[in-house]
Amino acid sequence: MSIVIGAEEMAHYLDEVFPQVRGMFRIDEISETRVVMRLVADERHLRPGGTVSGPAMFSLADVAAYVATMSRIGKQALAVTTHCSIDFMRKPVSGVDLLAEARILKLGRSLSVTDVLLYSDGTSAPVAHASLTYSIPPAR
Amino acid sequence: MSIVIGAEEMAHYLDEVFPQVRGMFRIDEISETRVVMRLVADERHLRPGGTVSGPAMFSLADVAAYVATMSRIGKQALAVTTHCSIDFMRKPVSGVDLLAEARILKLGRSLSVTDVLLYSDGTSAPVAHASLTYSIPPAR
């Protein structure tokens, strides 16, 4: 699947549509096979003790699936998450960025399905695994 | 299943274990059949336009399942979410509190399964539906 929005343009788009999480996420890679995003470890989205919370992990998986989908279909402000299944498997390493590796499994006319693995930066055993469905509104 | 922690004690416990979300949630009801929690609609956890974000909905479902489980087994600081499946079905009403109605489907020795329906306050069609599994560490 070819890419229609690259990392730099996507970063600006995210700031525009999700201003409330500005500075929380960074895009490490948008390529034909995957998208890699990063949850920056700073105090605002960490629990006491430096752990990334479940909701912050959900947010990262969700935005990674969003970016993966938009990078292939173009800006669709009305696309919405309709489903997420997420398994929390290990405690994230404290005080370290969390990485999301997203791969699109299906890109249909009306929905996308994306597989996302979350890792603590520098480790290889996944912290969480999610599958997300985005509903893509019909073009007018 | 009888209740071992009531609403007032639980509210203090939540402030203690999750200080970073203090003021975000309120406990409306802890009873034998269900727990009802409220995500207070204020600017901090709303998207521009007053909409509750997906991660905020996930947070509310997660904390409601946590409260439902703790209210029956007592304080278990090490209990963790191991799985969540959530369907986002409707747009929440803008600027309105979001309510979570949680019912425990299984309370075993090592895990609980909780069903959660989310509603915009004052409406009856559910905004989202989640099922959450908490892992309960073995007593020493």
Place this chain on the structure above:
Amino acid sequence: MSIVIGAEEMAHYLDEVFPQVRGMFRIDEISETRVVMRLVADERHLRPGGTVSGPAMFSLADVAAYVATMSRIGKQALAVTTHCSIDFMRKPVSGVDLLAEARILKLGRSLSVTDVLLYSDGTSAPVAHASLTYSIPPAR
């Protein structure tokens, strides 16, 4: 949501579209609030020892969600399951029919979301809990 196909007509329709499971399921109830279906306990779909297998429970939940959806939108042979999340919570009672209680949570133009609880006949603690999404093809 009003009903457009009742139990008797639906039973014939199931025999027609799913001939390979003829005799496996019965429709106990199609009403405005719920659909109740029954997996008949006979040797063919039981494990040795009389237990209902996981795949048989999945089948029952899937057909109950299908019947709930069709009973409200009419016959749509092209509707397909796009997602199922299922928690298996207890061992079903051996040698006993399994009941599915299905409730539609959302019925949109292009998809339905159905919540299904499975019980062993005569007991009240749920054996499994599922959430299923059906994709409904656009009318021509």
Place this chain on the structure above:
Amino acid sequence: MSIVIGAEEMAHYLDEVFPQVRGMFRIDEISETRVVMRLVADERHLRPGGTVSGPAMFSLADVAAYVATMSRIGKQALAVTTHCSIDFMRKPVSGVDLLAEARILKLGRSLSVTDVLLYSDGTSAPVAHASLTYSIPPAR
């Protein structure tokens, strides 16, 4: 994770614990990185027209996750599926074997989490994607 039960021994074990599905599945590969299983396309588990049904896909994903788990922990007749999330993404190719590629994401003391992709033999776009949790009973 090293393998404690190879393909041949596992095939005999499956016949013993699941005699009712004898001949339905074949083990193509048990290696350190993955397990590959095959649903043999014959009339018994196909819908009219030669399509693999949803429940048959669920069965294949479930048995592949079971085999992946057992191949690493040894025979545990009491291990049970506690959760499955499955996305059905494409229509399987009619009359063709269905392959499951299973990868263990977590192998803890009390549970395993396995990711499974299903493909029609000879094609590369996945037909379905599942995540399964097995509960492993404590050793006595």
